[in-house]
Amino acid sequence: MAAAFAFAEPGSAPGTALWRALARGARARLVLAGAASLVGGIATTGLIVLINGALHASEPARADRVAAFAATALLACAALVVSRALFADLGQRGLADLRSAIAARVQAAAFADLEAVGSARVQALVTEDANQVANFLTALPVLVTNCAVVAATLAYLGYLSFPLFLASALTIALGAVGYSACYGRVTRHLARAGAEQDRLVGHFQALHGGAKELRLNREKGRHFLDAVLATAIARVADHRRRGLALLALAAGWGRILFLALIGLALFVPGTGAQSPAVTTGYVIALLYLMGPLEAVLNTMPLVNLARVGARRIEAAFAELPPEPVGDPGTGPAAPRRDATVTLRGVTHHRADPQTGDRFDLGPVDLTLRPGEITFLVGGNGSGKTSLARVIAGLHPPTGGTLCLDGRPVAGAALAGYRAHVAAVFSDFHLFETLLGRPDAAREPQARAWLARLGLDGRVSLRDGGFSTRDLSTGQRKRLALLVACLEDRPVMIFDEWAADQDPDSRAAFYETLLPELAAEGRTILVVTHDDRWFDRADQVVKLERGLVVEHRAAAPRGRQAGAGA
Incomplete structure (x- = not known):
């Protein structure tokens, strides 16, 4: 049709x-x-x-x-x-x-x-x-x-x-x-x-x-x-x-x-x-x-x-022309949990359609590896979410090269590349149901996640759908995290996920959940302002006005603490 x-x-x-x-x-x-x-x-x-x-x-x-x-x-x-x-x-x-x-x-x-x-x-x-x-x-x-x-x-x-x-x-x-x-x-x-x-x-x-x-x-x-x-x-x-x-x-x-x-x-x-x-x-x-x-x-x-x-x-x-979709070999042939994302001189330019104001991102050189956690930090308007969307494949780079496992990704390859990524953005949307093919194993997994995230007393699953979405912002973000984890993608992006969480949920996210996902071999990018937890990352990348102004590895003791949490 x-x-x-x-x-x-x-x-x-x-x-x-x-x-x-x-x-x-x-x-x-x-x-x-x-x-x-x-x-x-x-x-x-x-x-x-x-x-x-x-x-x-x-x-x-x-x-x-x-x-x-x-x-x-x-x-x-x-x-x-x-x-x-x-x-x-x-x-x-x-x-x-x-x-x-x-x-x-x-x-x-x-x-x-x-x-x-x-x-x-x-x-x-x-x-x-x-x-x-x-x-x-x-x-x-x-x-x-x-x-x-x-x-x-x-x-x-x-x-x-x-x-x-x-x-x-x-x-x-x-x-x-x-x-x-x-x-x-x-x-x-x-x-x-x-x-x-x-x-x-x-x-x-x-x-x-x-x-x-x-x-x-x-x-x-x-x-x-x-x-x-x-x-x-x-x-x-x-x-x-x-x-x-x-x-x-x-x-x-x-x-x-x-x-x-x-x-x-x-x-x-x-x-x-x-x-x-x-x-x-x-x-x-x-x-x-x-x-x-x-x-x-x-x-x-x-x-x-x-x-x-x-x-x-x-x-x-x-x-709204259809986005080119091809099969450049970047789509996973079978479920996998390891993917290396590399940005080589990546730039992105966008203009506000209403005001015409222009924002320039990059050039950015960055590598996100399996089993590693990368924190993306910076002030408001520094370009964190814009860079996260480029890494997610939602915004194609204006210049430079985005690579998956060493292979350049551009044009029709972006759709296949996005099949590797699960994300919870700050402006996320929570659907009523667990979309996708019916999977008998998903509902038990989802119920386990509900209990782990402290939502089993507020939300239940009925025929693949949530019983309610009338929750606080932090609780709805936890449901969005549940959906992202059930997608079982090798690259995971969390954009200010912890910003609306209570202290216990925030601590569990940084000290337990992220290290466990990294231990499974996932490539993790976290956009955050929580400087208290910076030592939990393998690398911290700081942006100002679209440019990388600092790129450092976390202290070894921080990663050890995270691993033992």
Whole structure:
């Protein structure tokens, strides 16, 4: 399914490739639904013809007329039911496929690209833009059916009176010109509303994430609600209100033109109507035609919103290309616990996508060996987490070479390299379940870890999932450590893991857990500020402003104490 949404088509108009991808996955249902809508529209126009004929017939209640009317009415209703059911199915299938495709693209994208796009925009893609596309698919039967009614009714008008048909066509053309004059501005307003929606989602995330800070300072909370959040809400509403108001203006313009056309046929002599039957049929057809035309115009906001949503989804996919994945021989053929990671002149440069501020890391020369513990230290903003992410393979080096067991790792090899790494970062996410292939041995191991980490009284495992994640930050970090250890990777990274632990858990981490993992032959990197425990490391690397300013081995007595802990 995700492959069907690889809609990067050179030269295609923005937003059109997504529609083609959706159509490819449901061509038969789309054709059947469209055909049912067309039949419903033509049958509805047939009812107008039968009604006009009955009004001027000498025997309107003849059996053949009644049968024709009943059959046409049943056909119109049945076609409408079938088309709406099929298009509703297409809409929900399309929404599900889009959400799955977005999730697959987010998972396949490089971590740095995902950081640049931001979580608020990804959330808006799933909740806002994908819904707009699905809403348009659900509204398609109304659009197709009424377009068929308009076309068939115009043909009937041409049959009644060619001059009046020309006048009707001219009126519709003038209405289309008025709509087109508004269309560009409508699209711009809706596109701006979409961009503001991304910021609004981010503010709502801040409303939840910063709940403690906003409650500690009521003035700050009021300012966030009244200035920041209210402004973002107002901007989204303002752009959408302006766009929809322009569409309403275009619809009003079309109604005025049609009413003028009816007045022309009724009250102006010599307009082309040769008999009362023609005049009556013409007026009935025009009065009926106003409804389908308004329905088409009322669907246009959904069309425009869907076009904007499709363009935004395509733009996000273009900014989140799948990360190259290959088999350069760096992936472990079998479970192993020894891996040497070497950095040779590694540099990494990144810029904040919002502010443009640039941070430069390196060059860094460093070797992490099996059975050794490396502490990475330094002040806030020194580059510790950035270097840890480079070592984890999440951020590719800008320069220099990252090696695994002496073999360079770059490009498509990074995915295989990451199969060696387990990490608990400071901004970790704890999933509800133990993800991965079912393993009968994992749950007993996990229960043993729960007891060892002092969590067996708070958390239990049920069908591979944690009974609760409603824990303190330190306890949730212990659960994250449990998950990392169960992954059984040769390289383990702990980013400020001990920062939120109680004294006993912190001591157990440095004095017992790390030495045991090292004794198993694992390569361990610990980002820390705990200078009390620096002598537990084999080497301590200090960073300042992205540069290694100190690199020293720990005192032998410290390692001996750690080994005996």
